[in-house]
Amino acid sequence: MAPDSFKESLTSVEAAAAMAAGIHDVDPAAEVVEVPIADGGEGTALALTPALGGELRTATVTGPTGTPVDAVWGFVPATSTAVVELAEAAGIHLVPVDRRDIWRAGTSGVGELMAHALDAGATTVIVGLGGSVTNDGGLGLLQALGVYVTDRDGTTVTPDAAGMAQADSLDITGMDPRWEDTQVIIAGDVTNPLCGVDGASAVFGLQKGATPQDLGPLDEALRRWVQVLAGGCGGDAGTIRDVPGAGAAGGVGAALLAVLDARMESGAELLLDLVDFRELCRGADLVLTGEGSVDVQTGHGKAPAVVAGSAAQQGVPTVAFGGRVSDSAEDLVPVLFHSVVQVSEPTAPLEESLARGAENLRKHVAEYLRKATEE
CATH class of the missing domain: 3.40.50.10350 (Glycerate kinase; domain 1)
Structure with missing residues (x-):
C-alpha cells in the first residue's frame, strides 16, 4: 500500500x-x-519521518498571512536529519480561497522551521516543496534565516511577493554560520523553472489568489529577484532561473539553490529511496x-x-x-x-x-x- x-x-x-x-x-x-508516500507536498513530513525512524515535532511559526500556525516537522536523531514541509507553514490549505492575496503571502514560517531544525542538531535538512499559497521567491524564508534584503533606499522589504518586487540588494552575512556545514535537500513535486510560460507565476499563480492581470508583474518580479539572489550570492542568474524545480513553491526552489547551495531531488523518488521501496x-x-x-x-x-x-x-x-x-x-x-x-x-x-x-x-x-x- x-x-x-x-x-x-x-x-x-x-x-x-x-x-x-x-x-x-x-x-x-x-x-x-x-x-505512505509523498512527493514533497502536503504530508511529506508525516510520511517520511516515521519511515526513517524519526519523531514528529510541532513548532509555532509565522503562517502565510502573518498569523501564527502550529507546524509539524520531523527529526531523525540517529542520522541528524530533519524533514521540513513547506505546506505546514505556508500551505494553500491554510488560507481560504476568498482570503488569498498572492502579493501578501509569505514563507517566513518555513525559514523558522528550518532554524528549529538547525537548533535541534540537524546536519541534513530535507525541505519538501509543494502545496504553497505563496509566490515570494523564498524571500520570507531567507529573511527568517538572517538574510538582509533591502530596496533601493536601503529599507528592509516586507516578507512577501510585494516586498520581493521591491528588492534591490541581498546580504547573507547575517545567516547562521552552521548552514555552511548543513546539507539542504529539496524534495520537489514539480519541475517548473522560475519564470516564463512554464514558471511559478504563470502555472500556479491563479490558484494562489492572483488575477490574470497579476501574472505578468509577478513573473517580472521573479526575474528581477533572481538577479538580486545571484548578486548577493555570486551565482549566475540565468542558471538559477532555468533549473528544473526552481519555480517550486512560488520560487522557494530558486532561493534555496542560490543561498544554501541546495540539491534538487524528486520528492517521490527521494522518499522511495530512503525507505528502500524497491526491496520492500x-x-x-x-x-x-x-x-x-x-x-x-x-x-x-x-x-x-x-x-x-x-x-x-x-x-x-x-x-x-x-x-x-x-x-x-x-x-x-x-x-x-x-x-x-x-x-x-x-x-x-x-x-x-x-x-x-x-x-x-x-x-x-x-x-x-x-x-x-x-x-
Whole structure:
C-alpha cells in the first residue's frame, strides 16, 4: 500500500490504512505492507519521518498571512536529519480561497522551521516543496534565516511577493554560520523553472489568489529577484532561473539553490529511496497506490507514477486509485498502471466524497480484489 495523500480528504497514512483494511475485508490472511508516500507536498513530513525512524515535532511559526500556525516537522536523531514541509507553514490549505492575496503571502514560517531544525542538531535538512499559497521567491524564508534584503533606499522589504518586487540588494552575512556545514535537500513535486510560460507565476499563480492581470508583474518580479539572489550570492542568474524545480513553491526552489547551495531531488523518488521501496515490494503480488485526482498529469513524475515505475522494476503490477479519475487517465493503462479505479461516486457532492474518503477507498479496494481473484 503506497498511496500519496488524497487532498482535503485523507493523509497518505490514512489512505494506506484504508487500503489495507479493504484488502483484509477480502483476505484476512493477506500480508500487507503500508508505505505512505509523498512527493514533497502536503504530508511529506508525516510520511517520511516515521519511515526513517524519526519523531514528529510541532513548532509555532509565522503562517502565510502573518498569523501564527502550529507546524509539524520531523527529526531523525540517529542520522541528524530533519524533514521540513513547506505546506505546514505556508500551505494553500491554510488560507481560504476568498482570503488569498498572492502579493501578501509569505514563507517566513518555513525559514523558522528550518532554524528549529538547525537548533535541534540537524546536519541534513530535507525541505519538501509543494502545496504553497505563496509566490515570494523564498524571500520570507531567507529573511527568517538572517538574510538582509533591502530596496533601493536601503529599507528592509516586507516578507512577501510585494516586498520581493521591491528588492534591490541581498546580504547573507547575517545567516547562521552552521548552514555552511548543513546539507539542504529539496524534495520537489514539480519541475517548473522560475519564470516564463512554464514558471511559478504563470502555472500556479491563479490558484494562489492572483488575477490574470497579476501574472505578468509577478513573473517580472521573479526575474528581477533572481538577479538580486545571484548578486548577493555570486551565482549566475540565468542558471538559477532555468533549473528544473526552481519555480517550486512560488520560487522557494530558486532561493534555496542560490543561498544554501541546495540539491534538487524528486520528492517521490527521494522518499522511495530512503525507505528502500524497491526491496520492500520485491516478491509482492500487487502494489496499490493513489492520490486525490488521477489524470494524464499523474504520469509526469507524480508520486503514484514513481511508485509504479519502481514496482515495475521488480515485475510487480500497480493499481492506482483516485478520488477522481479523469478520462485522460486511461492513457496510463497499461503503460504505467495495470488499472485505475475511481473511489468516489460520480453523482455524489464533493463535500460528501471528501468526508467519506476512507470508507469509499476501503470499499473500492475490496471490490477490486474480489474481481481480481474471481478472474
